[in-house]
Amino acid sequence: MSRVAVLTSDEAVSRASELGAEFAKGAAERDRDKVLPREQIAQLAASGLLAITVPSEFGGAGLPAVTVAEVFRLIAHGDPNIAQIPHSHFVFVNQLLLQGTRDQQARILPEVLEGRTLGNAQSERGTKHIRDYRTTLRRDGDAWRLDGTKFYCTGALFADWIPTLAHLGEDGPLHVAWVRRDAQGVEVIDDWDALGQRTTASGTVRLDGVRVTDDLITDFSATFTGPTTYGAFAQLLHSAIDAGIARAALSDAAQFVTTKSRPHPDAGVDRAADDPLVVHAFGEMELTVRGAEALLADAGRAVDHANANLDEHTSAAATLAVAAARAATTTTSVDVASRLFEVAGTRSVVAKESLDRHWRNARTHTLHDPAAWKVQHLGRWAVDGTLPPRTGQL
Template structure:
């Protein structure tokens, strides 16, 4: 039995098909007006999300109430252009928002990542009617989920899901996995190939006939994203809800780096939490090593040096993400091929640092705090599990290759969305 077959077999035993469907907002979500307001709201939500993050992880308790508060805060609409009612915030602000939220609960921070990618696709490929419709729904508080990736293809780009024209509609059939936020979504954008083999995004209502969300995500990290299966059986989607996404996926665009900067920010947020927790426990919980001759773990010279190293690396990663955000804003303003390459490389550099730091910081915690930090009741391993899981989104080893090719051989980065 192949691994893919075994996975499907295991999922059929433990999976739960959810009848729960989020109700449409009874009142409009808050409309955020500027960058400063977005960051302030993210700060407030961070404190709220942090309170029970460990318990949600430990018992795989899905964050229904938290997701609702998140989207009602207005943060899910901050990149919508101002002329459509959004705040049109900078990419640096987007990164700061996701860093703050991930420093509380990376699962919650991951929820709208694909939602933001689709907002960019709508902006770049949608008709005026589609922009008014979908941007308006998001600003009212509706959430878009994720039915992008598939489990069994040869590569991540090997899509089997099809959208076939049927009169004025499309019938969409296939099966998706890693479907973060689909369970919590009002709208589910589905990546499919049309009859010409071109990539389209069909934005289906969560209540559509033939659309089933299965809670079979069993990852050891980011346990409450519900990133499981979406089954599509001739799901009918009107032509007015189908986006010609191939425009941005087959041609140079900033959609890829806009998605990537969010991933880098989530990793930075995980690192921030791990470092903060480590410092707190060194001061209050850890014991000094007997050879140090110190009364407190916080006076151990090797511990002090290790914290210094972590903070230097954190500040460097944070600065690189801010730098890449500025480059991305410039690229969005003038999206020529040279500018897109600059944005991709800047964000790849930042993502290398944030990935390495998230893994280092969440691992170093146990070394510096000591054996007592592994006690199950503390659940500190969730920080490493979240870091290890999220950093697998795309391989950093290929970031090094892309960056080296760019500087050494002047080879532009690939066009796909994973760089």
């Protein structure tokens, strides 16, 4: 494969805007018919956007987090399913940069620059909580044997590599096994059937005696032993997806009100868009969406500042900034996607309009990590300066 284009920040944002607009055209139909966006993911990979965090020392652009967040927001504005699919791709490129050896980075990052993609196999069903795992790596001769079953494996169906979280030994520290999608013993099942984000293929990955060599294992537990932006970066991209959903819901509401809605007779106007109650509602929604977008951009800058000046306080500041953005985009995306129907009227609930997908997507994606815990940690910091914990969920 030939290398993808190395994009500047302006080029990345411009290309994301173009692709987001293109992806929007078929988003409703893909959602309604549950058509997986294979062609669109291939376009995304070929565009160079999935390689923008590869450092310059490996031939990439090494673009800042604030740019990556804006790229995600713009893609999500078009179709949040497509934006969520490569989320783990960026998170595990980051994990490789933080915990991989130079040889491991030199092996995998050039593939990213050729348009190859990373998925994930992290969460598991039936465990005590989200950070409880049963999947194990056990020594087997000169390599390791990987066994387990994972769920919510967004991106795995489309990926070339599936980074997998597993204990080293029965109860040892968590490590990442870098597994090829087509490796013997790997089965990726598209059994995702959810209210929203219907075409992310976030289903099951089964791992049965998958052989993993020492050079394809990185330490995950060490990620959180000191100051880090690992979790903040991951959550920043989730926040960007929700911000994109909110803006899309508002845009579609405006389009519907100006072209299809009828005015209420008490308003005394010819267009629904001229009803003062409708205009006021749009003003309120625009205000909340702008606020969420501003918090997202601020959080991206905080992550970049921490990456350049990493210590306990800058990493905590980044975590809190992202927590604020995530809490705001959660509330905003769900509220605006619901209020859409209030301003658009009865005609907007007709199934063929597919406007309900915005609420379903927002409601589904915002459950990924509870916003209430973001607010809890913000409150603890505001009350007595308690620094937030270091986890991938904050």
